[in-house]
Amino acid sequence: MSDIEREQRLDEQEETPHQEPGGYAPSVAERLAVYQKAGGVITPVITAILAFFMGGLVVAATGHNPFTAYKAIFNGSGLNWFFHVGSYDIGVPFSDARIWFPWNTSDSTLAKSGGLAASSLAAANLQQTLLIMTTLTLTGLAVAFAFRCGLFNIGGQGQWIVGSLMAVWVGSSWANMAKPYHVFLAVVLAALAGAAWAAIAGFLKATVGAHEVITTIMLNWIAYWAGSYLVGRDGPLQNDVDKSIPISPDVVQNAKLPVWWGNPLLQGLSIGFFIAIGMLVVFWITLNRTTLGYEVRAVGFNPEAARYGGISVARSYILAMAISGSFAGLGGAMDMLGWQYRIGVLDIQVSTIGFIGIAVALLGRNTAVGIFLASLLFAGLYVGTRSTALPDDFPPTLASNLTLMIQAIILLFVGADIIVLYVWQARRRLRPFKGRSPVMPTTGEAS
Amino acid sequence: MTASADAPRRPAALTDPRYVAVAGIVLGGLAFWLTLPPLATRTPLASVAIGFFAVAAGTWAVTRGVRRLGWSAVAAGVIGIGLGLAATRSSTGHLDDVVAWSALFAAMLRWATPLAYAAIGGMFSERSGVVNIGLEGMMLSGAFFGVYGADKFDSWEIGILCAMLSGAVLAFIHAVVSIQLRADQIVSGTAVNFLALGLTGYLFIDKYGEQGSPEIPRIPDLDSTSRVVGPLFERIDDIPFIGDVFGDLSLMIWLSFALIIISYVVMFKTSIGLRIRAVGEHPRAADTVGISVYATRYAAVTVSGIIASLGGAYLAVGFVGSFTENMTAGRGFIGLAALIFGNWRPFGAYGACLLFGFSTALAFRLDVYSDSAATLFQALPYVLTLIAVAGVIGRSIPPAAVGRPYKKQ
Numbered sequence: 001m002s003d004i005e006r007e008q009r010l011d012e013q014e015e016t017p018h019q020e021p022g023g024y025a026p027s028v029a030e031r032l033a034v035y036q037k038a039g040g041v042i043t044p045v046i047t048a049i050l051a052f053f054m055g056g057l058v059v060a061a062t063g064h065n066p067f068t069a070y071k072a073i074f075n076g077s078g079l080n081w082f083f084h085v086g087s088y089d090i091g092v093p094f095s096d097a098r099i100w101f102p103w104n105t106s107d108s109t110l111a112k113s114g115g116l117a118a119s120s121l122a123a124a125n126l127q128q129t130l131l132i133m134t135t136l137t138l139t140g141l142a143v144a145f146a147f148r149c150g151l152f153n154i155g156g157q158g159q160w161i162v163g164s165l166m167a168v169w170v171g172s173s174w175a176n177m178a179k180p181y182h183v184f185l186a187v188v189l190a191a192l193a194g195a196a197w198a199a200i201a202g203f204l205k206a207t208v209g210a211h212e213v214i215t216t217i218m219l220n221w222i223a224y225w226a227g228s229y230l231v232g233r234d235g236p237l238q239n240d241v242d243k244s245i246p247i248s249p250d251v252v253q254n255a256k257l258p259v260w261w262g263n264p265l266l267q268g269l270s271i272g273f274f275i276a277i278g279m280l281v282v283f284w285i286t287l288n289r290t291t292l293g294y295e296v297r298a299v300g301f302n303p304e305a306a307r308y309g310g311i312s313v314a315r316s317y318i319l320a321m322a323i324s325g326s327f328a329g330l331g332g333a334m335d336m337l338g339w340q341y342r343i344g345v346l347d348i349q350v351s352t353i354g355f356i357g358i359a360v361a362l363l364g365r366n367t368a369v370g371i372f373l374a375s376l377l378f379a380g381l382y383v384g385t386r387s388t389a390l391p392d393d394f395p396p397t398l399a400s401n402l403t404l405m406i407q408a409i410i411l412l413f414v415g416a417d418i419i420v421l422y423v424w425q426a427r428r429r430l431r432p433f434k435g436r437s438p439v440m441p442t443t444g445e446a447s
Numbered sequence: 448m449t450a451s452a453d454a455p456r457r458p459a460a461l462t463d464p465r466y467v468a469v470a471g472i473v474l475g476g477l478a479f480w481l482t483l484p485p486l487a488t489r490t491p492l493a494s495v496a497i498g499f500f501a502v503a504a505g506t507w508a509v510t511r512g513v514r515r516l517g518w519s520a521v522a523a524g525v526i527g528i529g530l531g532l533a534a535t536r537s538s539t540g541h542l543d544d545v546v547a548w549s550a551l552f553a554a555m556l557r558w559a560t561p562l563a564y565a566a567i568g569g570m571f572s573e574r575s576g577v578v579n580i581g582l583e584g585m586m587l588s589g590a591f592f593g594v595y596g597a598d599k600f601d602s603w604e605i606g607i608l609c610a611m612l613s614g615a616v617l618a619f620i621h622a623v624v625s626i627q628l629r630a631d632q633i634v635s636g637t638a639v640n641f642l643a644l645g646l647t648g649y650l651f652i653d654k655y656g657e658q659g660s661p662e663i664p665r666i667p668d669l670d671s672t673s674r675v676v677g678p679l680f681e682r683i684d685d686i687p688f689i690g691d692v693f694g695d696l697s698l699m700i701w702l703s704f705a706l707i708i709i710s711y712v713v714m715f716k717t718s719i720g721l722r723i724r725a726v727g728e729h730p731r732a733a734d735t736v737g738i739s740v741y742a743t744r745y746a747a748v749t750v751s752g753i754i755a756s757l758g759g760a761y762l763a764v765g766f767v768g769s770f771t772e773n774m775t776a777g778r779g780f781i782g783l784a785a786l787i788f789g790n791w792r793p794f795g796a797y798g799a800c801l802l803f804g805f806s807t808a809l810a811f812r813l814d815v816y817s818d819s820a821a822t823l824f825q826a827l828p829y830v831l832t833l834i835a836v837a838g839v840i841g842r843s844i845p846p847a848a849v850g851r852p853y854k855k856q
Contacts, residue, residue, distance in 0.1 A: 058646075058649065062649070062650075062653050152631075152633050154580075154633065154637065204833075204836070204837050208836075208837055210836040210837055211836070211845070211850075213578075213580070213633050214783075214787060214832075214836055215833060215836060215837075217580075217780055217783070218784065218829040218830075218832050218833045218836075219829075219833070221777055221780060221826065221829040222826045222829045222830060222833070224777075224826075225822060225823065225825045225826035225829075226823065226826055228822050228825075229819050229822040229823040229826075232819055232822050233819060234819045235819045235822075355637070355641070358634075358637060359641075362634060395652075395656075397652045397656070398649060398652045398653060398656075400648075401644075401645045401646075401648035401649035401652065402645065402649065403645070404641050404642075404644050404645025404648065405641070405642060405645035405646060405649065406645075407641050407645070408638045408639070408640075408641035408642035408644075408645055409638075409642070411634055411635075411637060411638035411641065412620070412624055412630075412635065412638040412642075414634070
């Protein structure tokens with residue numbers, strides 16, 4: 001009998017006094033496993049709602065109105081775009097034709113009263129949200145893939161920095177290379193740079209057993225300072241135009257990703273979005289339909305059993321970290337080649353995009369669909385709290401800290417999803433238990 | 448009496464690989480020191496020669512099986528030659544600017560102290576078997592609430608109390624989630640970091656948005672004008688080098704010296720420490736002999752938060768005198784690194800803190816040469832820790848049960 005089963009039996013025994021009359025009362029751990037098997041939708045949703053609720057409490061406690069604040073954040077994120085339904089048109093891809101579309105895709109339509117139409121403003125905001133979502137999806141995948149191998153890759157931030165630097169360096173060099181090759185080279189080298197950076201941690205884990213959390217934290221800070229040195233004053237990767245500004249040279253026109261929605265000069269949405277969606281598919285296929293993915297998951301479930309089954313655990317650790325790192329490095333490339341086009345010391349030092357990836361992966365339960373939804377949520381929050389449309393008494397400086405708090409509370413609850421299930425169970429106790437007895441789960445993601 | 452029993456007493460001290468390796472490390476340092484003020488040799492020959500001896504001694508020691516010290520000697524030799532070459536090529540004026548030993552040592556102590564509080568705090572938590580990634584957040588909340596308390600009550604003492612309280616609350620959240628609810632300790636620690644970053648940033652903007660950090664009473668420095676210890680410091684000031692280094696250090700630096708000694712005694716010489724270590728090494732066994740694993744871990748983690756927040760309070764209320772958003776800037780993580788580097792022991796960790804503090808102090812003075820080199824120098828603590836955990840210079844071995852939630856039976 002495994003420890004998990006023993007734990008579940010014990011949980012059951014603890015449960016007996018509360019047993020509903022005439023029914024079977026599954027333990028908290030069992031319920032968790034059942035919900036996770038059923039797609040795990042309920043706990044993350046409750047978690048997110050609770051986190052927003054507690055964030056609202058902080059807002060209310062400091063004398064601001066949480067409802068107007070959240071409404072402004074929602075509008076600032078551009079997600080209200082979907083509510084501005086009307087009669088508009090949209091271009092058909094790869095042709096000049098335009099057809100009817102219920103939403104306004106133009107971010108420059110003028111309203112009758114002058115100024116931008118609300119639907120256009122929303123479109124522009126939504127582009128921002130989707131740009132951030134692109135990166136968050138990739139940094140989330142970086143955490144999730146390692147997680148599936150039983151590794152906690154807390155180094156997404158460092159891998160993002162390394163990938164970004166590589167993308168900017170390649171993108172700003174070789175000015176006369178042809179466009180497709182230049183973009184391809186920059187993207188691939190950035191992913192490889194991220195992979196190499198993360199593989200250091202995987203290698204140390206596989207060879208000397210150094211804990212990946214410690215090594216990736218150290219690698220984060222090494223990347224942080226090395227990056228600050230490279231693009232900083234008198235650094236080797238600083239721009240040649242103005243030596244007083246600590247920022248890298250610009251990415252040349254041929255290395256920029258094509259923009260498919262919005263104005264390329266005003267941070268329109270690049271095809272990086274589709275690359276990120278593609279990576280979600282790659283993530284799913286790699287994990288679920290390849291030998292490598294099988295080995296990675298086997299090591300994640302139980303390294304000893306995997307070793308006994310003939311899987312090289314060391315190889316899995318190194319490969320899983322490398323693949324993780326390549327996702328984060330790719331995220332850096334999407335940022336640099338898609339809309340930022342340069343990286344400054346300030347970008348490196350204030351960015352937390354890799355860390356938000358941890359929350360994305362955990363809230364998304366390390367699944368492709370979950371990461372898609374969680375990255376949309378966090379991107380909306382990220383862009384919405386930096387919006388200029390926020391009320392005067394709730395400026396972006398304040399709101400952006402709210403993002404951090406909500407993120408923290410989500411992490412606390414996701415880490416301890418048992419709390420959420422207690423809440424859920426308490427709700428169920430209020431009425432007679434009518435459900436069928438759930439299938440006894442045998443594997444324990446629950447513990 | 449057999450020959451083997453005699454072996455340790457054989458008069459082979461001078462050729463014992465360990466002594467040779469230590470001599471190598473000293474030679475490596477000497478190679479660099481020669482080129483610095485007050486001697487400031489202008490030719491690199493002497494330092495190259497001495498550095499070469501250091502490398503040779505280290506290599507010899509490694510071949511005799513003394514790996515940790517041997518490699519250290521090799522590294523010291525190589526670094527000594529490199530730095531010696533660099534120093535002889537720079538102007539004496541620059542050298543005098545950078546290498547003012549007493550000022551450098553005083554700055555080292557100032558930079559090392561926040562790290563030391565974080566590291567000692569981390570030691571309590573990790574020795575009890577709970578990973579504390581949240582040190583950074585606890586420091587940051589200590590920094591903010593220290594300033595807030597000092598501002599509201601116009602007293603640095605209350606500021607420190609507020610800081611300790613905030614650290615305790617954050618640590619308690621970490622404890623509940625990772626001990627009681629058995630969540631992943633890394634996730635919970637990361638959450639604590641974000642919570643502190645968001646909460647302090649939010650409250651800072653909300654309370655002090657327009658006017659910035661308030662004027663606050665600072666934690667006093669101990670010097671010859673201090674109330675009780677003044678006369679003592681008049682004596683200290685008279686001692687040539689010591690007077691310059693220790694003449695006016697913050698009260699919190701002196702407290703950190705005391706804290707390190709006390710925490711050593713508590714952790715390794717008392718039954719409380721034995722319990723903490725037992726719970727961190729083998730919780731089931733500790734439980735069996737009647738030690739409450741949960742209570743011990745709760746206490747250790749809470750103490751850890753209180754101590755770490757003192758580091759933040761020193762930084763904001765003592766050292767800098769103001770608060771800025773995310774002002775700890777990774778110092779909690781350097782503290783964690785120092786703890787690992789020092790093998791989860793107080794004096795080892797403090798040694799690492801001094802090394803990291805020295806590198807920061809030096810980095811701030813290196814900018815007479817170039818800004819960029821000084822920036823790169825900031826990465827040194829992390830590189831050294833990475834090398835340490837990689838086991839190149841001896842393995843760092845964490846407490847056996849660290850990171851594992853414990854479930855009562």
